Amino acid sequence: MTSAARAGGAAQNADVRRYQMYIDGQFIDAAGGETFEVFDPSTEGVIATCPAGGAEDVDHAVRAAQRAFYDDGWRGVSAQDRGRILFRLAERIRARRSEFAELETLNSGKPIVESEYDMDDAATCYEYYGGLATKINGEVLPVPADAIALALREPVGVAGQIIPWNYPLLMAAWKIAPALAAGCTAVIKPAEQTPLSLLELAREFEAAGLPPGVVNVVTGDGPGAGAPLVAHRGVRKIAFTGSAEVGKLIMRSAADQLKRVSLELGGKSPNIFFSDADFENAVDGALFGTFVNQGEVCSAGSRVLVQRDIYRKFIDAAAAKARTIRLGPGLDRDTRMGPLVSAEQRDRVAGYLRIGRSEAKLAAGGGVPAQFDKGWYVEPTIFYDVDNSATIAQEEIFGPVMSVIPFTDEADAIRIANATPYGLAAAVWTRDIFKAFRVVKALEAGIVWVNHMQPTFVEAPWGGYKASGFGRELGHWGVEEYLETKQVFINLDEKPIGWY
Ligand code: ADP
Numbered sequence: 001m002t003s004a005a006r007a008g009g010a011a012q013n014a015d016v017r018r019y020q021m022y023i024d025g026q027f028i029d030a031a032g033g034e035t036f037e038v039f040d041p042s043t044e045g046v047i048a049t050c051p052a053g054g055a056e057d058v059d060h061a062v063r064a065a066q067r068a069f070y071d072d073g074w075r076g077v078s079a080q081d082r083g084r085i086l087f088r089l090a091e092r093i094r095a096r097r098s099e100f101a102e103l104e105t106l107n108s109g110k111p112i113v114e115s116e117y118d119m120d121d122a123a124t125c126y127e128y129y130g131g132l133a134t135k136i137n138g139e140v141l142p143v144p145a146d147a148i149a150l151a152l153r154e155p156v157g158v159a160g161q162i163i164p165w166n167y168p169l170l171m172a173a174w175k176i177a178p179a180l181a182a183g184c185t186a187v188i189k190p191a192e193q194t195p196l197s198l199l200e201l202a203r204e205f206e207a208a209g210l211p212p213g214v215v216n217v218v219t220g221d222g223p224g225a226g227a228p229l230v231a232h233r234g235v236r237k238i239a240f241t242g243s244a245e246v247g248k249l250i251m252r253s254a255a256d257q258l259k260r261v262s263l264e265l266g267g268k269s270p271n272i273f274f275s276d277a278d279f280e281n282a283v284d285g286a287l288f289g290t291f292v293n294q295g296e297v298c299s300a301g302s303r304v305l306v307q308r309d310i311y312r313k314f315i316d317a318a319a320a321k322a323r324t325i326r327l328g329p330g331l332d333r334d335t336r337m338g339p340l341v342s343a344e345q346r347d348r349v350a351g352y353l354r355i356g357r358s359e360a361k362l363a364a365g366g367g368v369p370a371q372f373d374k375g376w377y378v379e380p381t382i383f384y385d386v387d388n389s390a391t392i393a394q395e396e397i398f399g400p401v402m403s404v405i406p407f408t409d410e411a412d413a414i415r416i417a418n419a420t421p422y423g424l425a426a427a428v429w430t431r432d433i434f435k436a437f438r439v440v441k442a443l444e445a446g447i448v449w450v451n452h453m454q455p456t457f458v459e460a461p462w463g464g465y466k467a468s469g470f471g472r473e474l475g476h477w478g479v480e481e482y483l484e485t486k487q488v489f490i491n492l493d494e495k496p497i498g499w500y
């Protein structure tokens with residue numbers, strides 16, 4: 001966070017846009033008047049300022065969300081009408097697709113082509129939950145005679161949602177859309193690095209039919225705005241996507257009030273290549289699995305397990321191809337890898353590159369590219385002969401760093417793949433369908449690909465095993481996180497008790 005004075009200085013530059021947060025249907029500054037700066041990772045220049053929200057702003061937003069839920073009747077809005085609002089949000093994203101994609105790239109650094117896919121995915125997510133809103137129904141249960149038993153589904157109330165900076169508008173969609181489908185109201189905090197696309201979408205909320213207070217966007221950093229949101233007594237449920245470290249803090253804080261929590265945390269996902277896999281596809285799949293979005297992906301396949309008989313050939317081919325990946329500013333259409341999101345993240349990744357050089361052998365990259373004098377770039381990097389117990393094989397790097405590990409046979413691959421505290425994702429590449437399915441069943445991971453890695457559909461569940469968190473987003477699982485289940489027992493016996 002910078003002081004208001006410093007941000008004020010930057011704001012004198014006409015190109016620096018001044019954003020406000022969105023609470024109770026109004027765009028407003030932080031109660032304390034403080035702001036923070038938002039950067040273009042390709043130039044390191046300030047592009048905007050945002051309010052540095054704190055506990056007072058969080059309280060304002062939660063009260064608005066409570067009022068909208070309990071007093072203003074959001075609970076009573078029909079599922080059909082909630083569905084229509086979600087469809088209108090999707091329409092607005094599709095209508096402003098290029099503008100939103102450019103803003104996303106400007107703020108996050110990611111290639112524009114990837115941002116455009118993200119905008120489509122975000123719109124599809126609102127559409128999916130727009131359709132699902134009218135399919136959330138309870139059950140009538142087959143209990144003995146003289147009673148009817150029902151299970152009703154009801155919204156949990158105000159949801160607090162905290163999202164990361166790697167897929168800003170898409171992660172917001174994964175949170176907002178199911179909450180609204182369930183009938184909840186929400187207070188969402190974007191990451192302090194990338195708040196712009198969500199604030200821009202907030203300009204569409206009223207026109208889409210969202211009443212004031214139903215979705216509130218509070219900007220600020222984790223300790224300043226995220227922590228008070230987790231601790232607020234008016235919040236019934238926290239949905240978080242981010243680091244394992246912060247996930248633990250959130251769970252501890254939420255425990256005080258036994259608040260419901262769903263966590264989508266990191267990973268160190270294995271991408272397993274058997275020697276019978278299609279070789280060209282395998283090399284591409286290893287690079288795409290690790291380097292897409294600069295490797296700033298929770299499901300990055302950053303542990304590449306390669307069978308020994310193709311090991312050397314695989315490393316050579318992957319390294320040769322990695323050197324051809326075109327780095328550059330995200331807004332350049334030919335760019336295939338942009339800068340990392342922040343100086344802090346670049347430094348964090350650079351730290352792992354130093355550790356990697358001492359733990360393993362380097363096949364490609366390994367540093368900060370020389371051709372740029374500005375921008376938080378890191379070369380696509382491949383380490384090999386990595387021991388699975390090495391730091392670069394165990395810790396999530398969240399950057400373009402691949403650790404290649406050899407294995408001998410199927411059992412060896414499974415053992416190495418599961419030897420991590422995490423369990424978010426995994427992939428297996430082979431032409432042998434029996435082997436593929438045996439490995440799929442043996443992997444401890446919430447998402448497993450066969451002969452691909454990374455694409456996912458809104459219809460399918462997303463979330464982790466083990467230290468990668470719990471709860472599932474997307475599909476019908478995603479809406480469960482925002483619903484309570486109420487048992488209703490209706491007695492049909494006119495003299496039901498007769499005990500005393
Ligand atoms: P990173 O360190 O890569 O930025 P984080 O897990 O810290 O990843 O950030 C993910 C989200 O969690 C961001 O929106 C951030 O502001 C928020 N956050 C960070 N610390 C806390 C905290 N103590 N309480 C609540 N939210 C937090």
Ligand code: MG
Pocket residue numbers: 243246
């Ligand atoms: Mg952090």
